[in-house]
Amino acid sequence: MSQRSNKLLDRVRDAIQRKHYSYHTERRYVEWIRQFILFHNKRHPSKMDAPELEAFLTHLALERKAAVMLIQSYGN
Numbered sequence: 013m014s015q016r017s018n019k020l021l022d023r024v025r026d027a028i029q030r031k032h033y034s035y036h037t038e039r040r041y042v043e044w045i046r047q048f049i050l051f052h053n054k055r056h057p058s059k060m061d062a063p064e065l066e067a068f069l070t071h072l073a074l075e076r077k078a079a080v081m082l083i084q085s086y087g088n
Contacts, residue, residue: 020057021045 021042028038051068
């Protein structure tokens with residue numbers, strides 16, 4: 013782990029790199045975590061639990077479904 017930073021996303025990057033995951037995987041994991049944090053008004057994930065995760069996943073499911081429906085409507 014980086015001695016210079018104790019920030020969550022830096023710790024995530026360090027953990028992913030230690031496991032030798034690809035750079036693309038690292039970027040995607042960090043982006044999903046960042047989106048989760050922003051969705052909950054920049055609350056730290058350690059202060060959240062299952063209900064917050066469920067709300068985020070529900071939001072993604074509804075948003076994605078709406079996006080897919082919009083794209084499909086242009087195809088017709």
